[in-house]
C-alpha cells in the first residue's frame with residue numbers, strides 16, 4: 001500500500017512520453033546541497049516511484065570523501081531507508097540532455113511520515129509558519145561561483161578559467177574566452193530557473209548569474225537546481241565550476257546573497273512604508289532585527305564549511321560584522337535603494353557553498369523570530385562596514401558558529417531538532433577532520449625553518 005498520492009503518476013508518464021522524455025532524474029537535496037537521486041525510466045515511472053524510491057538515510061551525512069557520519073537514526077540504527085516521492089509540479093526538461101527531465105522529490109520515512117532531516121522539509125515548515133500569520137516570504141537568490149580549467153603540474157590540478165584581472169561587469173570574450181558563461185546563461189534560461197542575466201564577477205575566473213524572485217520554496221528549488229546545473233554544464237566542457245566559498249588565497253570569495261521581502265496572502269508587498277524616514281515598514285525592521293539577533297546561528301547553516309570563514313574579512317565585499325545598512329555593500333544585511341513594491345532586504349551573509357533550502361530557512365527563521373518578538377534593529381551602519389568598534393563580529397570559525405546554533409533554542413525549534421542534531425553531528429565531524437589534517441600552509445610555514 002502506498003502512503004502517497006499516486007494519481008498524477010500515470011498521466012505524467014504519458015505526458016513525458018509524448019514530449020520525448022524517456023528518463024526522469026529524480027533528485028533531492030542532501031544536507032550539503034548535493035542533488036542525490038536516481039535516473040528512472042519513464043516507461044516504468046509510475047511503478048518505480050509509486051511507493052517512493054528508496055535511498056539509505058545515511059546518505060544525508062555521507063561526506064564528500066565518502067565517510068558515513070553517524071547521526072540519530074543513521075549508521076548506529078542499522079542504516080535504514082528513506083524514500084523519495086516526486087513533486088510533479090517540479091518536472092522540468094533538461095535542455096542540454098535530450099530525453100531527460102529533472103524532478104525534485106520530497107523525502108519521507110518508510111512509514112510515510114516526513115523525513116525531518118530533509119532540507120526541503122525544513123524550509124517547507126518555515127514557510128508554513130509564515131503562512132499561519134498570513135505572510136508569504138519572497139526570495140531572489142544570487143549565486144557566485146568560480147570556473148576552473150585543468151592545469152597539470154599545479155598543486156590542485158586546476159587553474160582559474162580566463163585568468164585576468166579587472167573584468168568585473170564586463171561581457172564577451174575578454175573575461176569569458178570560450179563563452180562558458182554565455183552558453184550557461186542560454187541553457188539555464190531554458191531550464192525553468194527564471195534566470196535573467198549573467199556577468200563576470202569581481203575576481204578572476206569568478207561569475208554570477210542572476211535569478212528572478214519568487215516564493216521561498218520555489219526560489220530554493222531553483223537555486224538548488226542552478227548549482228547542480230552550473231557544475232554539470234562545466235563538466236561537459238572539461239571545466240570545474242565551484243561554489244566553494246574561498247577557493248584561492250589571492251582572490252575573494254563567492255557569496256550567496258538572498259534578496260528577501262514579504263507579501264500578504266493577496267500578494268501585496270509588506271516591507272514598504274512611505275511614511276517612515278527610511279521607507280521601511282515595522283515588519284521589515286523586525287525582520288532585520290531578528291536576522292541580526294540570530295546571525296551567529298544562521299551563519300552555521302549559511303556559512304557551513306571550514307572554508308566559509310576565510311571569505312569574511314575587511315574590504316572583501318563579504319561581511320565581517322553583524323550589521324545592516326541602507327544601500328551599503330559593506331554591511332552583512334543591505335537594504336537596496338528601491339522602495340514601493342521592490343522594497344527588500346539583501347542578506348549578504350551566506351556563501352555559495354550553503355544548501356539553498358537551509359540558507360533560506362535560516363534567514364526566514366531569524367526574520368520570523370524578529371517579527372514574533374518585535375525585535376528592533378540597532379542603528380543602521382553609515383559608511384565603512386568593517387570597523388570592529390561599531391558592531392559585533394560574525395563567528396570567526398565553523399566551530400563557533402555550530403556552538404551558537406546549538407545554544408540557540410529558538411532557531412533550533414524552528415528548524416527542528418532532528419535536523420539540527422544531524423547537521424551538528426555531520427559538521428562537527430568535518431571540523432574535527434580538518435583540525436587533525438596537516439595542511440600545505442603548515443608545511444610551508446614550518447618545514448624549512450623549524
Ligand code: GLU
Pocket residue numbers: 144202252253254255256311316317318319329348
Ligand atoms: N563576492 C562577494 C561575496 O563574497 C560579493 C560581491 C558582490 O557584491 O557581488 O559576498
Ligand code: MG
Pocket residue numbers: 144201208
Ligand atoms: Mg555578486
